[in-house]
Amino acid sequence: MKLNTINIAHGWMCQYLKAGDLCIDATAGRGHDTVFLCELVGDTGRVLAFDIQEEAVNSTKFLLKEKGLKAEVYLESHTHMDHYVKPETVDGIVFNFGYLPGGDHSMSTKADTSKLAIEKGLVLLKRHGVMSLCIYHGGDTGFEEKEVLMTYLKSLDAKAYTVAVCELYNKPNHPPLAVLIQKH
Template identity: 40%
Template sequence: MKYVSFLKATNFVHNLLINRIPEGSTVIDGTMGNGYDTLFLHEQVGEEGVVYAFDIQKLALERTKEMLIENNIAIDSNRIRLIHDGHENIGQYVKEPISVAMFNLGYLPNGDKEIITQNSTTIQALSAALSLLQARGIISIVIYYGHIGGLEEKQRLMDYVNNLNSSEYTVMQCSYLNKEKNPPIIVLIEKNK
């Protein structure tokens, strides 16, 4: 069996969310990337749930389709909607309440490192996801910021979440203490009851 660290940022988030996604719910992968979160979300929502996955890069859609096919998942169903558009346009596609939204900020791994998430569109996307989030729903954000523009996005995003109304949302930050070179930061937002 292949060892996968529980403390790898994306694995950590998956383990936190695994029991928080009700079967049949609607969820969002705001940054499709290579499809790992899309696949994870699909496995959690079951036969009646819907996954909306967004990315501006055609390569991300292709890689995600490949991953889903490798896992014998029909990509032509309405249960997984791969959307070639920016996550700032979530509100144009998703109308129903969501239980979870996931974002991994930065650039597409093994892709064009010049194409990065931007603080303005990320905050728009987060605002849209928050407006759809049902009570006890969670948004996860993994902030990768060791690239040009990453520090600015991280700071703007942290300012935004620090100012969320504490009576409406609980915001938690998880970070690595002994890693060098801008280790990822995990932000979790739960909508209060």
Template identity: 50%
Template sequence: MKELKKEDLQITELIHHFVREHVEAGDICIDATAGCGNDTLFLCELTGARGEVMAFDIQPQALEKTATLLAEHECMAELVLDSHSNMADYMSEGSAACIMFNFGYLPGADHKIETKAQTSIAAIKAGLSILRKGGIMTLCLYDGSDVQREEKKAILKMLKELDSKTYLVITSCYYNRPNNPPMPVFIQKLEGKDSSCIYGFGLV
């Protein structure tokens, strides 16, 4: 197994490390929580000019930040001002290679505007239908506030109930870190009973 560098141990970099193992140039990907645009840019760089990236957010300022970041790096994505729970209205079933979620609130913005359990679960379910077989979904879950704690608990309960013949779900945690560190979750839509499991940074 390739040794992880110190910077790879941050949750966003750990998730990126995993996604790199599964996304190729020309793929269709979704950033379900655009935020400041970092994951959108990351997916654009992975999929290249032949790929397609769509990013969702309910806050105009988030999409403005994302557009600015993409322009600085000469990348393009389709930015959608809508709830990620409606993503099935924009993407066809079984089309996406990767869908990324980073729940919580927009850094530097009103912390009262944050993702909530009901719409987040609806978005995850929509995303699972959009994923192609062999496709992956990543979640970054938080529990620093009451809303985030409720959201995390509800999402994990829903994931526990997914059909194990259709989806492989792996949760992880920073077990000895203080201050409620975020939890990375990795989901793969299986291709069949003989399909191989998630791989990358030691997940086999």
């Protein structure tokens, strides 16, 4: 398996998530993380996926159907995921910040709403819950978002959270970052 940001995040999440867990794909995109979470939590678990783009929601639903998996997929901002689950009930949350792969680059995640969604996600996580962030900041989007998110993450109380940042250090052109968070 090739070492990349997604594989780092998925490998880490696999260590903590299990059958029966409640998980959220906060940025559904093409549905690959939604499928990944569904496979981890199995038939006894629950997965919710959110995206503001109809194209992403349709792609996610299509991939789930193709794989024979079920998840609750919402055409909704990740800033509203707290309307669907209660605080301290979620085992894992996955984010991919940037734009929809193969989609319109003018439509991408933004620093203010991404930070708000992370804040809400941290409240939703139960004790020992985990969150992964893949921050795509190269090309034409994401530099401001990366700086805002990294500043915020560095400020998190070390007694309440552990935050690890993985960077593909020798890759050119601003490779994405994998950020791994565990709630204590």
